Amino acid sequence: MTKILVTGANGQLGQSIRSVYSEYNNFEIVFTDVEELDICNLQQLIEFTKKTNIDYLINCAAYTAVDKAEHEQVMARKLNADAVKNIGIAANENNFKVIHVSTDYVFDGKTYKPYPENALAVPESFYGQTKLLGEKYLMETQPESIIIRTAWLYSEFGNNFVKTMIKLGVEKDELGIVADQVGSPTYAVDLANAILTIISKVQNDTKAFIPGIYHYSNEGVCSWYDFTIRIHQTMRISCKIVPIESKDYPTAAPRPFYSVLNKGKIKTNYKLNIPHWGASLEKCLTILKENPLTNR
Ligand SMILES: NC(=O)c1ccc[n+]([C@@H]2O[C@H](COP(=O)([O-])OP(=O)(O)OC[C@H]3O[C@@H](n4cnc5c(N)ncnc54)[C@H](OP(=O)(O)O)[C@@H]3O)[C@@H](O)[C@H]2O)c1
Incomplete structure (x- = not known):
């Protein structure tokens, strides 16, 4: 039996792991959030x-x-960087392996080519800076760790872009959505399955645990505008969607214009079949259609 601790388990990714872990054999998982x-x-x-x-x-x-982090810098750094160092120290002390999650926002998004793991990370937002520092601290304290950078995470759980667009689409007649930022949406349940698949492969072959940084998002690329159109079409929401430029939707934290991650390394090392974002979005929306008030 492999014993796993999930921290931050009430968030979207944590709840996504909860929703699928029973499909895996020989896992005993302890779920904790800040209270525990x-x-x-x-x-x-x-x-x-x-x-x-x-x-x-x-x-x-x-x-x-991401935007609040520009003002709540102490809190953001404490959780995204200092606490990750704590995890590395505890892992050394008690001899366990760490799988940590990071973000595409470590990149400035100025290179129009999918980012490989070793591309220069120059975060523009404070959130991105704290996440990059967390990666560095973990690799210094426990280099035998896996860090998975992901992007545009959504799910039926918690608050996220998909649920916000459904809510706004129902409430408003017209919405302006940014069309000049592109990336790859990631269904948190797919990421949860990817993480558990990696651990299950290591159960059968301990050498399969290959430390380092990996990139994981769903396959395919779209803009926030394209993503919203697909969400509304599938949910049969008849709100008019107008493409706008980032400069017309100012945010406290700058966002990368291009944040597509190259996933070659995780696909090769762990033989993962990654679904296209459109197919995964359909799955999530089917769940939300059946249970529109889901905010678990
Ligand atoms: N969301 C995205 O679009 C996105 C994109 C790229 C990468 N990521 C990364 O993906 C990972 C998962 O994101 P997510 O969307 O699932 O995050 P989330 O929904 O915000 O969940 C984070 C969880 O951590 C808990 N937490 C806060 N402080 C804690 C503490 N001191 N000790 C233990 N738990 C604490 C939070 O509790 P409270 O809610 O009570 O604070 C929350 O339940 C993160 O590393 C994130 O940086 C996310």
């Missing part, structure tokens, strides 16, 4: 991971309010 285990508290982390005697820690905890 505060990753900012090093002593608590060391004691908790010693007591539970885990093989893996999947860190889903993060400060994810």
Whole structure:
């Protein structure tokens, strides 16, 4: 039996792992969020991971309010960087492996070619800077870790772009949506399955755990405008969607214009079949159609 601890388990990715883990054999998973285990508290982390005697820690905890992070810098850095160092220290002390999640926002989005893992990371937002620092701290404290950068995460759980567009589309007659930023939406349930697949491959062959940075998003590319059109078409929402430029939708934190991740490394090392964003969006919207008030 492989014992796994999930931190930040009430967030979208954590809840997505909860929704699929029973499909995997021989996993015992302990789900915690800040009430049970505060990753900012090093002593608590060391004691908790010693007591539970885990093989893996999947860190889903993060400060994810990208615009607010520009003002709440102390909090964002504490959670996205310092706490990740705590996880690395605890992993060394109690001998478990870490799978940590990071972001496409470590890139400035000025290169119009899918970013490989070793591309120069120059984050423009404070959120991106804290996530990059977290990656660095983890690799310094526990280099035998896996870091998965993902992008444009959504799911039936929590708050995210898909649910916001459904809500606004129902409420408004017209919406202006940014059409000059492109990326790859990622269904958090697909990422959850990718993470659990990696661990299950390592169950059968310990050498399969290959530390380092990986990129994972759904296949395909779109703009926020394209993404919204597809969401509304599928949900049969008749709001007019107008393409706008980023300069017409100012945000506190700058966003990369191009944040497509090259996923070659994770596909090769773990033989993952990654679904296209359109197919995964359909799955998520089917769940939301059946249960429109889902905000679990
Ligand atoms: N969302 C995106 O579009 C996106 C894109 C790229 C990468 N990512 C990355 O993907 C990962 C998962 O994102 P997500 O959207 O699932 O995040 P999320 O929904 O914001 O979940 C984060 C969870 O961490 C919890 N948390 C906060 N402080 C904590 C602490 N001190 N100790 C333990 N848990 C704590 C939060 O609780 P509270 O809610 O009570 O604060 C929340 O339940 C993150 O690393 C994020 O940076 C996300």
